[in-house]
Amino acid sequence: MINFHGDPTKAAVWADAMGQYDKTTRRPSVSRISDIDDCGKEGLDLPKLPWFTKAVGSSFIRGGFYMRIFLVTGTRMFLFLFLLLGLRGDLLFAQSRHGRGEFLFVYWGTVIAVDPASLSVQEVGFLSPTASTVTADADGLLWGRLDPNYLAAWSPTERRIVARVPLRHKVYNHVLVKNGKAYVTHNALTDEGFSVSVIDTEQKKLIHEIKGIGGLRTDLLESGGFVYLAARGVRQQDYLHLYLYRIDAEVDRLEEIYRYSQAGYYWLMAASPQSLFICYLATAKSGLEDMIEVMDLDTLRIVRRIDSTFWGSDRRLVHLFQASGRALLLCRDVAGSGILIETDPELTAVHRTFPLGSQAHRILGVQESVVMYFDSPLGASPKGVTLHFYDTGAGKEVKRIDLPRLAEARRE
Amino acid sequence: MKRVLVWLCIAGLVIGLTVCKQPLGPGDQGSGEVDAAAKTSEMINLIVESQATGDFGELEAMLAEDDPDGELRQILAEQGVFSVATPKALAEPLDLPLFTDNVYENGDVLVSRGSGNQTATMMSLILLQGYSHAGILNKDLADEPDWACILSADVDYLTGTGDASVNYETYGDWITKNDVITVLFHTGDHSGVGDAIRDIEVLSPGTIYAFMGYPGAVVGAFEPIPKGNDKYWYCSKVPWRVYELLNEDIEDFWFYGQPVVPGGPQRWELFKNSVIYKIYMFYLKLQHPWWWPMRWIIAEADKDLWYDDESILKVLVSPDELRASPMLERKFSVVASFPYPYKGDDAPVLGWPEGTYTIHMDDGSR
Numbered sequence: 013m014i015n016f017h018g019d020p021t022k023a024a025v026w027a028d029a030m031g032q033y034d035k036t037t038r039r040p041s042v043s044r045i046s047d048i049d050d051c052g053k054e055g056l057d058l059p060k061l062p063w064f065t066k067a068v069g070s071s072f073i074r075g076g077f078y079m080r081i082f083l084v085t086g087t088r089m090f091l092f093l094f095l096l097l098g099l100r101g102d103l104l105f106a107q108s109r110h111g112r113g114e115f116l117f118v119y120w121g122t123v124i125a126v127d128p129a130s131l132s133v134q135e136v137g138f139l140s141p142t143a144s145t146v147t148a149d150a151d152g153l154l155w156g157r158l159d160p161n162y163l164a165a166w167s168p169t170e171r172r173i174v175a176r177v178p179l180r181h182k183v184y185n186h187v188l189v190k191n192g193k194a195y196v197t198h199n200a201l202t203d204e205g206f207s208v209s210v211i212d213t214e215q216k217k218l219i220h221e222i223k224g225i226g227g228l229r230t231d232l233l234e235s236g237g238f239v240y241l242a243a244r245g246v247r248q249q250d251y252l253h254l255y256l257y258r259i260d261a262e263v264d265r266l267e268e269i270y271r272y273s274q275a276g277y278y279w280l281m282a283a284s285p286q287s288l289f290i291c292y293l294a295t296a297k298s299g300l301e302d303m304i305e306v307m308d309l310d311t312l313r314i315v316r317r318i319d320s321t322f323w324g325s326d327r328r329l330v331h332l333f334q335a336s337g338r339a340l341l342l343c344r345d346v347a348g349s350g351i352l353i354e355t356d357p358e359l360t361a362v363h364r365t366f367p368l369g370s371q372a373h374r375i376l377g378v379q380e381s382v383v384m385y386f387d388s389p390l391g392a393s394p395k396g397v398t399l400h401f402y403d404t405g406a407g408k409e410v411k412r413i414d415l416p417r418l419a420e421a422r423r424e
Numbered sequence: 425m426k427r428v429l430v431w432l433c434i435a436g437l438v439i440g441l442t443v444c445k446q447p448l449g450p451g452d453q454g455s456g457e458v459d460a461a462a463k464t465s466e467m468i469n470l471i472v473e474s475q476a477t478g479d480f481g482e483l484e485a486m487l488a489e490d491d492p493d494g495e496l497r498q499i500l501a502e503q504g505v506f507s508v509a510t511p512k513a514l515a516e517p518l519d520l521p522l523f524t525d526n527v528y529e530n531g532d533v534l535v536s537r538g539s540g541n542q543t544a545t546m547m548s549l550i551l552l553q554g555y556s557h558a559g560i561l562n563k564d565l566a567d568e569p570d571w572a573c574i575l576s577a578d579v580d581y582l583t584g585t586g587d588a589s590v591n592y593e594t595y596g597d598w599i600t601k602n603d604v605i606t607v608l609f610h611t612g613d614h615s616g617v618g619d620a621i622r623d624i625e626v627l628s629p630g631t632i633y634a635f636m637g638y639p640g641a642v643v644g645a646f647e648p649i650p651k652g653n654d655k656y657w658y659c660s661k662v663p664w665r666v667y668e669l670l671n672e673d674i675e676d677f678w679f680y681g682q683p684v685v686p687g688g689p690q691r692w693e694l695f696k697n698s699v700i701y702k703i704y705m706f707y708l709k710l711q712h713p714w715w716w717p718m719r720w721i722i723a724e725a726d727k728d729l730w731y732d733d734e735s736i737l738k739v740l741v742s743p744d745e746l747r748a749s750p751m752l753e754r755k756f757s758v759v760a761s762f763p764y765p766y767k768g769d770d771a772p773v774l775g776w777p778e779g780t781y782t783i784h785m786d787d788g789s790r
Binding site: 120181200230248278393 | 523569589590591
């Protein structure tokens with residue numbers, strides 16, 4: 013047992029780096045991490061790693077994890093696990109997960125990759141402080157907003173911006189589809205409505221602009237080779253009316269597939285292989301109830317409506333996320349605390365409900381039983397956003413990382 | 425009599441030779457008149473582009489041609505023109521309430537000052553002190569705290585023709601690019617402000633950011649953009665036009681005609697220290713014959729800046745003129761490094777004496 017001579021800070025840093033492991037539950041130890049959290053810090057201060065550790069940092073963490081298994085389980089079990097997982101050097105010296113474009117987010121210009129296996133985060137790049145989204149392309153380049161008017165690519169290996177694609181308007185957010193195209197939304201009202209810029213990330217150039225979008229974007233997602241854009245009207249004739257567009261990423265054809273010509277809601281979306289889930293979130297003063305409409309992606313027709321009794325009439329819908337063969341509804345109860353509801357992908361039956369014990373805003377991603385979520389909007393909470401790791405298998409939070417403290421550690 | 429005639433002829437000959445002598449032109453002595461307004465516009469555009477891209481080549485080339493003695497170049501260097509503006513570091517993000525907060529309402533006017541973006545760069549060439557950016561809040565759009573809900577205008581032309589200077593800005597846009605933000609509310613009836621904002625959206629598509637004309641613009645080069653022009657927009661014009669649609673003129677028209685301090689120079693005179701004024705003066709001198717009295721050149725510049733009814737500061741509406749408006753009251757200010765809300769007078773933070781925004785004089789004393 014490593015003796016830190018009663019220094020809780022060092023214990024916290026080591027525990028985070030090594031990934032505390034409870035041999036009883038075979039999972040990261042919640043109580044140990046809580047103990048660390050009780051050392052006067054809301055979150056763990058991550059060590060500022062020298063540059064040369066960045067490439068191997070994640071493998072160190074992973075190697076530490078396996079070392080812990082060895083120490084806890086003994087030689088035979090360790091060998092068994094090692095063989096089970098495959099005798100591959102890349103398990104010990106694997107690239108950071110961000111290279112596969114998963115679980116990335118940008119926090120005030122710092123691009124952060126999240127590794128749910130080790131419950132850790134790693135700074136992997138920099139964009140403008142105003143960047144709201146980041147995606148990784150097939151080459152591992154990280155794309156996001158660079159002021160004044162660029163979608164730019166950051167290279168984690170070269171540690172610099174390696175491409176700048178100038179656009180006609182400021183970037184708001186974007187998605188990246190498998191064919192290498194990025195679809196970028198803008199907030200500028202042109203004489204042909206709002207627009208989306210289409211960028212070839214391989215050629216690193218603007219292909220064209222798609223115009224004729226009726227409002228400001230409220231949500232954007234990619235599914236099955238299509239880009240879905242939810243927008244809300246801002247003109248007199250369609251004020252706060254809702255538009256749903258679909259862009260065929262092969263030919264970049266814009267199609268309006270649905271419209272809701274009343275005020276009182278805004279849309280967020282999620283998609284399963286068969287369906288598009290259109291979440292109607294009631295505005296604060298509308299007095300309306302949240303609901304979800306299910307659109308069949310083959311026929312583009314609404315086939316079902318799900319009302320608030322599904323997740324609880326006294327709960328506000330916050331976010332819907334689809335991953336790993338299930339749907340996760342993020343709700344807020346009357347006290348403002350988050351509720352996580354697990355259902356089947358088509359939202360026909362609630363499987364489990366988890367009170368989160370904290371506010372909840374957006375789900376970042378899901379890895380096996382671990383759900384990662386933010387308790388506040390990233391781009392509008394400069395004083396406090398926490399990334400939570402909730403283990404639905406254990407039914408409890410296993411870690412939280414206080415992002416402002418992370419930002420402070422980086423500046424030191 | 426004969427002697428008088430002789431002297432008159434000599435004087436006429438001197439004057440005629442002088443008038444006919446071509447004024448020195450940039451790069452080519454005697455090649456033609458210098459259009460000071462066009463040249464100033466051109467140089468301002470190059471400065472903004474250079475600072476945004478970090479490439480000062482074109483600016484240097486223009487200076488090499490127009491300013492062989494390096495006089496203007498030295499002025500620009502002293503003003504920091506050749507330094508690339510860097511975005512504000514987010515070490516101390518502004519403690520601004522989220523736009524979803526109940527402290528806001530539709531039609532709130534926001535004014536700010538910051539650095540590190542194109543618009544701020546352009547503003548810094550003109551406004552040495554005071555607020556440099558403005559917008560108006562459409563709170564109906566603030567259902568999520570990080571959504572775009574501030575209608576404003578900013579520079580959008582570097583990447584092409586620029587066809588939408590009016591756009592919605594986000595909370596992140598405002599707190600990452602500004603060091604001071606003040607939120608103002610209209611003291612009178614503004615129940616129709618939502619409709620007025622939407623009417624602006626009808627007027628504003630396909631717009632260009634400009635507050636001064638440039639070669640090719642429908643207004644003359646270096647002419648101030650009229651507030652009623654629907655093609656050219658700048659930030660503070662947006663909230664002004666919204667309330668103008670409600671028949672409310674929220675500009676403190678005489679703000680720049682007031683003394684900075686009692687007995688001191690008037691506020692407009694401080695613009696003589698601005699980069700844009702110095703550039704304009706440089707080219708005005710080139711525009712006129714070598715013997716043209718300097719005080720006449722200064723008078724011409726002052727007329728263009730303030731004295732004329734169509735002068736720059738009288739035609740344009742600036743963020744400071746909104747801040748000082750008796751029709752807009754301060755709701756709160758946020759200042760970097762200070763907790764919310766900033767309790768002091770925001771004028772000294774912006775480089776003005778205390779009370780600058782709040783002391784209003786009777787029309788008769790202006």
